[in-house]
Amino acid sequence: MSQDEHLRSEHSRSGDGFTEWSWETEFASLADAPLRPPVRPIEPIAVSGRDGGVSRRAFIKSVIASAAIASSAGYVLRSQSARAATPGAAERLVTLTVNGQQRRVDVLPQETLATTLRYKLGLTGTKFGCDRAECGACTVLLDDVPHYACSTLTLMVRSRSVATVEGVANADTGELHPVQKAFIDELGPQCGFCTPGQVMAAVGLLKANPNPTVDEARLAMSGNMCRCGAYEHYLKGVMRAAKEA
Numbered sequence: 001m002s003q004d005e006h007l008r009s010e011h012s013r014s015g016d017g018f019t020e021w022s023w024e025t026e027f028a029s030l031a032d033a034p035l036r037p038p039v040r041p042i043e044p045i046a047v048s049g050r051d052g053g054v055s056r057r058a059f060i061k062s063v064i065a066s067a068a069i070a071s072s073a074g075y076v077l078r079s080q081s082a083r084a085a086t087p088g089a090a091e092r093l094v095t096l097t098v099n100g101q102q103r104r105v106d107v108l109p110q111e112t113l114a115t116t117l118r119y120k121l122g123l124t125g126t127k128f129g130c131d132r133a134e135c136g137a138c139t140v141l142l143d144d145v146p147h148y149a150c151s152t153l154t155l156m157v158r159s160r161s162v163a164t165v166e167g168v169a170n171a172d173t174g175e176l177h178p179v180q181k182a183f184i185d186e187l188g189p190q191c192g193f194c195t196p197g198q199v200m201a202a203v204g205l206l207k208a209n210p211n212p213t214v215d216e217a218r219l220a221m222s223g224n225m226c227r228c229g230a231y232e233h234y235l236k237g238v239m240r241a242a243k244e245a
């Protein structure tokens with residue numbers, strides 16, 4: 001059986017909500033589909049100045065201080081000495097709500113949430129893929145809505161609830177989230193690099209829409225790339241999780 005015939009037989013199985021696949025129907029459905037907003041706009045950051053807004057002096061000082069810090073070695077180990085050496089650095093200490101916990105962290109004005117999560121808070125489940133809002137490997141939930149952490153400034157999420165893949169399993173029992181179980185059952189993870197982002201996109205979808213159609217699920221997952229090409233596995237995982245949750 002050729003690969004094309006194999007794909008057709010896979011997709012023509014009846015009773016699982018999937019219709020027979022073809023390039024024609026795929027392109028036709030994509031042409032009609034609304035664009036998925038990958039990143040919801042967030043209010044502009046308020047940098048403290050004498051008038052409560054952004055002052056030119058404060059901005060330049062913060063950029064110079066940031067450059068000095070960035071050029072020294074080691075994110076975590078250097079933070080203590082850099083804070084002591086940089087006037088006003090203590091003002092960068094912010095409290096974030098991450099996976100239900102309050103975390104105090106020293107954040108640079110231009111620092112992205114993915115950097116903070118991975119290198120300041122040790123939450124390395126959030127992956128860096130493209131680092132430019134294209135691949136979805138860094139997807140986290142902000143107030144239950146999927147966002148790309150690589151393209152979100154950390155200082156913008158101070159008043160928001162951040163959820164990463166480390167926080168989706170049951171914290172008390174360690175039981176996996178239904179999405180995680182369904183992805184395993186449907187053999188979604190291949191190399192696994194995109195899996196945390198896929199999990200967060202699916203969890204965000206099911207919070208907003210517990211019973212999505214296949215097309216709604218496909219659209220919601222369209223901001224997450226998988227270099228292993230396991231899109232159908234992840235899609236079936238989302239539908240299975242919706243059915244079993």
Ligand code: FES
Nearest residue numbers: 129130131136150
């Ligand atoms: S690393 Fe954020 S979208 Fe690719």
Ligand code: FES
Nearest residue numbers: 190191226227228
């Ligand atoms: S499972 Fe390898 S990139 Fe998606």
